[in-house]
Amino acid sequence: MTMENRYVSHPNDVKVFNTERLREEFLIDSLFATDELVTVYTHVDRFIVGSAVPVTKDIKLEVNLKDIGTDYFLERREIGIINVGSKGVVIVDGMDYEVDAKECLYIGLGVKEVVFKKNGGSQPARFYFNSSPAHKSYPTKKSTQAEATPNHLGSIASSNERTIYKYIHQDGIQSCQLVMGMTELDPGNMWNTMPSHTHNRRSEIYLYFNLPEDGVVFHMMGQPDETRHLVVRNEQAIISPSWSIHSGVGTSNYTFIWGMAGENQTFNDMDAVAMQDLR
Template sequence: MEIRYATHPTEVKQYDTERLRKEFLMEGLFVPGQLKLVYSHVDRIITGGVIPTNEPILLDADKKEMGSAFFLERREIGIINIGPKGTVTVDGTDYELETKDCLYVGKGSKEVIFKSADSSQPAKFYLSSTPAHKTYPTVKAALSDAQPNHLGSISQSNERTIYKFIHNEGIQSCQLVMGMTLLEPGNMWNTMPCHTHNRRMETYLYFDMPEDGVVFHLMGEPTETRHLVVRNEQAIISPSWSIHSGVGTNNYTFIWAMAGENQEFSDMDMVDMKDLK
């Protein structure tokens, strides 16, 4: 498990590109036959990816870093499959996940196992896990089950649909809020006009991008912005004080996950475009 520490916005102003990427960009999450995890001290969120090939893969705890007997002893987790069909087995119960299906697993589940329906076309499971104080039931949701929110316009290059999976009015959780945003063809901007929410941090996973496609992810304080070049199936850690927006070379999809003080999706501090620098 890779460890990332929290950063102060004043310090981040001095970072060059290499340091920004080291602190906030998560590369190499999806390796065939492996489970890859990144533990961030920003609200103690764990982000990960797993591609089961010939053998199933167990979601195992890093006992030294987590101080727990098993991964979900004091945690909850959201899982979204971004690849071909696969199965997540939770304490002996199988949940079959098609592409873009979501599974929430609550605190206390002892054994979580990932496997692919076809090892030659393996599933790709994306994981977001946060500390939990209460057990909520394990729930599966297809994209068609998620609450959609249509935003933007083609004239502003930001026509998109936000699908909410884990939130106050959907799958219940302790603090994890998670969903997916799909941009329509011909649209490249996400989360613009931008915002911050000092009560919650956020992670973004960008995918459904061509090999030569990139997203220029904008981050930093509204008056001190920076950018990171993000490629397919790479993820970003966004601290609560940072904007989180971007523009791609073509349309794409991204998964967002939040952790922090509340679960109010609409709790945002909007940034006026004239104030961006």
């Protein structure tokens, strides 16, 4: 399947985008496809966002080499994979790694073959991944949800009681530049990342999931004084450039995976936006 390309938009241009143009630039609305490798290449920090749902056949992590300019996918890249489906297996240079629901597998620069293996069951694994450029090799490593440094934040009073799970970060799975984790909202809570922030030194990708069929998230984006929104449904992703806030409110609680890449890996390197400054 051909890799989709997304280019970089200047914030001054985004101010005049209509809804359709905003969705074309920042929303990945068709990500998971049975027995296919789906990939989107964004020029925002050279992220590759993708998925694999192996049902009747194994799926190899390979793309048109002209798209990335290397002989194999991880020759100059690293990748973080989180399973949002049933238990599955990822084969890394001939070695099997079992990855259960909400578990993360990191694979570093230099690994030549990655295969998403079919599990033979009626409920397939649904592998979601972020990949960023890398200049140093770190070992393949898996993390369970329990091992992912859970941090409980927020309160029901502000509708943002949630648990943040950090998988790939400075004190967890080591990587070259990729940072990746997951946030689960407790029942009855709807808001994430509000009060909002930007981080001019890193961009971010969000995948929203665990939403009911008729559920939506209103994802807030844009410069703090020029905010916009995108309506996001289950298993759709958002490209969030460094100048944009990235907050959301849903019709019910939900879960989202966040991935970051850029100048540093410092999770708390954020530029807070005061509530009175939002427009």
